Amino acid sequence: MDIAALRKHAKNIRINIIKEVSNAKSGHPGGSLGAADILTVLYFEVMDITAENAGSMDRDRFVLSKGHASPLLYAILAEKGIIPESELLTFRKLHTRLQGHPDMNELDGIDMSTGSLGQGFSAAVGMALANRLDHSEHRIYCLAGDGECEEGQIWEAAMAAGHYKLDNLCLIIDENGLQIDGKTEDVISPAPFEAKFEAFGWHTISVDGHDYQQLKNAFDEAKTIKGRPTCIVAKTIKGKGVSYMENVADWHGKAPGAELTEKALRDLEEN
Amino acid sequence: MAKATREAYGEELAKLVKENPKIVVLDADLAGSTKSAVGGKEAPERFFDMGIAEANMIGVAAGFAASGYIPFASSFAMFCTGRVWEQVRNSVAYPGLNVKIVGSHSGISVGEDGVTHQAIEDIAIMRAITGLRVYVPCDQYETKAVIDYVAENDGPCYVRLGRSAVDDVFTPDKKFDITKINILKSGAKIAVFCCGLMVQSTLKAAEMLKEEGIDITVVDVCAIKPADEEGIARVLEDHETIFTVEEHSVLGGLGSLVCEIAADRCPRKIHRIGMYGFGESADWKTLLKEYNLDGEGVYNQIKGYL
Numbered sequence: 258m259d260i261a262a263l264r265k266h267a268k269n270i271r272i273n274i275i276k277e278v279s280n281a282k283s284g285h286p287g288g289s290l291g292a293a294d295i296l297t298v299l300y301f302e303v304m305d306i307t308a309e310n311a312g313s314m315d316r317d318r319f320v321l322s323k324g325h326a327s328p329l330l331y332a333i334l335a336e337k338g339i340i341p342e343s344e345l346l347t348f349r350k351l352h353t354r355l356q357g358h359p360d361m362n363e364l365d366g367i368d369m370s371t372g373s374l375g376q377g378f379s380a381a382v383g384m385a386l387a388n389r390l391d392h393s394e395h396r397i398y399c400l401a402g403d404g405e406c407e408e409g410q411i412w413e414a415a416m417a418a419g420h421y422k423l424d425n426l427c428l429i430i431d432e433n434g435l436q437i438d439g440k441t442e443d444v445i446s447p448a449p450f451e452a453k454f455e456a457f458g459w460h461t462i463s464v465d466g467h468d469y470q471q472l473k474n475a476f477d478e479a480k481t482i483k484g485r486p487t488c489i490v491a492k493t494i495k496g497k498g499v500s501y502m503e504n505v506a507d508w509h510g511k512a513p514g515a516e517l518t519e520k521a522l523r524d525l526e527e528n
Numbered sequence: 529m530a531k532a533t534r535e536a537y538g539e540e541l542a543k544l545v546k547e548n549p550k551i552v553v554l555d556a557d558l559a560g561s562t563k564s565a566v567g568g569k570e571a572p573e574r575f576f577d578m579g580i581a582e583a584n585m586i587g588v589a590a591g592f593a594a595s596g597y598i599p600f601a602s603s604f605a606m607f608c609t610g611r612v613w614e615q616v617r618n619s620v621a622y623p624g625l626n627v628k629i630v631g632s633h634s635g636i637s638v639g640e641d642g643v644t645h646q647a648i649e650d651i652a653i654m655r656a657i658t659g660l661r662v663y664v665p666c667d668q669y670e671t672k673a674v675i676d677y678v679a680e681n682d683g684p685c686y687v688r689l690g691r692s693a694v695d696d697v698f699t700p701d702k703k704f705d706i707t708k709i710n711i712l713k714s715g716a717k718i719a720v721f722c723c724g725l726m727v728q729s730t731l732k733a734a735e736m737l738k739e740e741g742i743d744i745t746v747v748d749v750c751a752i753k754p755a756d757e758e759g760i761a762r763v764l765e766d767h768e769t770i771f772t773v774e775e776h777s778v779l780g781g782l783g784s785l786v787c788e789i790a791a792d793r794c795p796r797k798i799h800r801i802g803m804y805g806f807g808e809s810a811d812w813k814t815l816l817k818e819y820n821l822d823g824e825g826v827y828n829q830i831k832g833y834l
Contacts (some may be wrong), residue, residue: 314595361594361623369594370623376615379584383591383599386576390552391595410615413584421576 258302263469266336267297271498271525273332273345279518281349284357287508289329291466291493292400292431298472299398299429300333308338312365317395318384320369322377323402323431324358325510330367331355339366375408377401378428382414385426385486393425396480400429404436406447412457418486419458426486427479428459431466433495435506454488466491499524529668530693533724534563534632536668537689540675541567541600545574551679552592554601556582562602562632562689582607586615586627593625598679604638605631605647605688609654620684621657628678629654632689635775636807636815637725639691643806652780654686655753661685662752663706664782666727667697670750673704690775692812694725697748707751709759715743719767720830721760723749723782726773729816732823733830744830749782757789764794769834771799773826775816778802799833801826 270293278284300306304317311334321330328348335342340354347353354363358372368384371377381399388395405411418426430450438444451461460482464471472491479487495509496502499521513521545551545567552574559565559577568575578585582603589599601608608631609616620627631650638645655662661683665671671689678685697712698704712727713734722730727748734744747763749755764770770790772783783800790796807815816822820829 369591370619373614373618375583376587376590376619379587379615380591380594380619382584383588383593384595385591386588387552387592387595387597390574390597410583410587413579413581414587416581417578417584417588420579 258469258473260469263297263301266301267293268525268528270297270329270332270336272522273335273342274328275499275513275518275521275525277328277331277345277348278512280346282512283349284328284512285325285510286328286512287435287495287502288323288402288431288433289326290497290499290502291433291495292326293329293497294467294469295400295429295431295472295491295493296329296333298469299476300337302473303476304398306337306366311339315395318368318397320377320381320384320397320399321359321371322381322399323374323405324371324377327355327357327359330359334364334366340364374405375410378411379414381426382418382423385418385423386421388425389423397426398429399426400431403430403432403434403441403447403450406430406450407445415454415457415459422484423486424483427476427489428486429489429491431493432490433493435495435504435509437506437509439506450488450490458485460485460487461490462487463490466493467497498528530695531668532691532693533665533668533671533689534691536671537630537632537675538563538566540672542570544675544679545570548598548679550596551598551600552576554578554585554589554599556580556585556603556607558603562604562630564600564602567600582612583615586612587619589627590619590623590625593627598626598628600628600630602630602632604645605634605650606645609647609650609686613653616660617657621660624659625684626682627684628687629685630687630689633691634688635690635724636803636819637690637692637775637812639812639815640809642809646807648777648803648807649780650688651752651776651782652784655780659684661754662688663750664688664723664752665750666724666748667694669696669698669700669702670704674706674750677706688724690725695728697727697731707754707756709756710748710750711745711763712748713744713746715745717767718742718769718771719745719747719763720771720773721747721749721782721786722773723752724775726775726821729821729823729826730773733827736823736827737830752782752785755785755789760786760789761793764790764796770796771801771830774802775821776802778804801829
């Protein structure tokens with residue numbers, strides 16, 4: 258694993274996230290920046306998706322259950338060469354393929370339309386059941402937010418995946434500890450995730466969501482776990498890489514103006 | 529012969545599951561009641577009980593459809609429409625995924641379970657979702673034809689079925705065009721549009737009216753959406769007095785559909801017969817009588833307007 262190369266990808270992806278959101282004057286930068294390292298490892302070291310097979314179902318698939326992190330997914334698809342980087346500036350503009358939340362019918366490489374929290378994870382469970390029926394070796398990955406786990410549907414899906422022993426399914430929880438109204442522990446306390454998922458019959462792994470080696474090891478370990486789905490609980494810093502956004506709930510869903518965009522891009526360039 | 533539409537669903541699903549390896553059957557702990565279990569037992573590896581968790585069932589169905597399968601997801605009409613409306617809108621209809629939602633125990637004819645289990649808004653709320661087709665068959669033959677049709681035709685849909693055994697309207701040799709209305713009786717001046725088990729009630733009312741020398745036109749509207757707008761408009765043009773009869777709220781269902789088509793194409797005064805509030809507990813025949821939705825009740829309501 259070439260950590261320097263991954264760092265370079267993640268840096269480009271973060272710069273593009275800021276450009277997308279700033280240009281659109283709306284969108285969700287905080288959670289997108291925070292989960293950028295998780296998806297960088299997933300898309301460049303784990304999943305077998307390429308520009309050539311993006312339109313096919315015959316590959317590993319990914320569901321962004323926290324669909325508001327769409328700037329991250331689009332930046333990843335650009336970094337993988339699945340969409341042109343220039344298209345990122347159409348994000349949230351009229352007639353764009355880059356809808357506010359991901360639309361699976363617009364782009365190859367978007368495996369499920371998401372945006373309403375809790376729903377993508379259920380679809381991922383359905384995909385994993387389908388892959389099992391197909392005797393497919395491909396795996397299903399899903400990224401959910403910690404705040405998203407306040408949705409009851411997450412636990413319905415967790416119960417189903419545990420019951421059906423979906424060892425071809427890997428859920429990553431982006432645990433940044435923040436949601437729109439403030440700290441998750443002040444709003445409604447969805448944590449701890451490990452004990453809850455274990456109680457639902459899952460294997461769990463706790464990692465630093467910005468440590469490439471830990472993330473890669475966790476994804477590798479998940480592939481070896483049989484008879485249970487795996488949940489990777491990744492601790493992250495919301496807004497990671499942009500000094501004034503880090504750990505600030507207010508940057509969940511708003512765009513920086515011109516001056517703050519420059520500051521964000523400077524922060525990311527210097528990192 | 530009398531048979532519940534849900535029974536016909538189970539039988540047809542069993543046939544389809546054997547024929548088509550891409551069909552999967554999902555239920556939410558009501559497989560014995562919805563009769564999805566009858567289909568599921570033909571291919572146990574493709575039957576998935578998702579437990580009492582309807583929201584997840586709809587999402588899982590979406591995931592199956594996104595993987596090239598044809599999921600039939602069943603529960604009581606109340607729980608596979610109302611409880612999961614937003615899942616159906618965002619995870620199924622918006623991406624246009626090929627999910628077949630089949631709700632049994634619709635309307636007040638659920639009976640004794642009472643208001644919490646009596647879906648009388650399901651047609652309205654499902655009809656409002658872009659791209660979602662809605663069908664309300666009236667008897668076993670029409671149900672089987674609808675299930676065959678939705679299995680063959682790509683796209684999300686909702687099929688509304690009933691709990692109780694209902695008389696046959698059609699014969700086994702009937703060739704259905706699911707996209708069109710069925711004119712069951714042709715009369716003069718008065719036309720009644722109906723769906724589901726209100727077709728049987730309306731046919732009884734038509735017999736009673738005939739004894740008084742009044743011939744009415746009876747139109748079975750199984751395809752609520754997309755509706756046979758041409759066919760409905762033609763009936764409106766050919767008649768002076770229009771009724772709609774549905775085992776559903778008069779807000780947003782068949783009555784509203786006919787009013788919309790009339791407003792667009794052929795303005796008519798339309799009398800909407802249906803539910804004007806919640807129901808209550810009792811056996812289904814008593815309830816239909818209480819709410820004037822049995823044959824005599826429909827007859828009385830039509831007479832009341834004439």
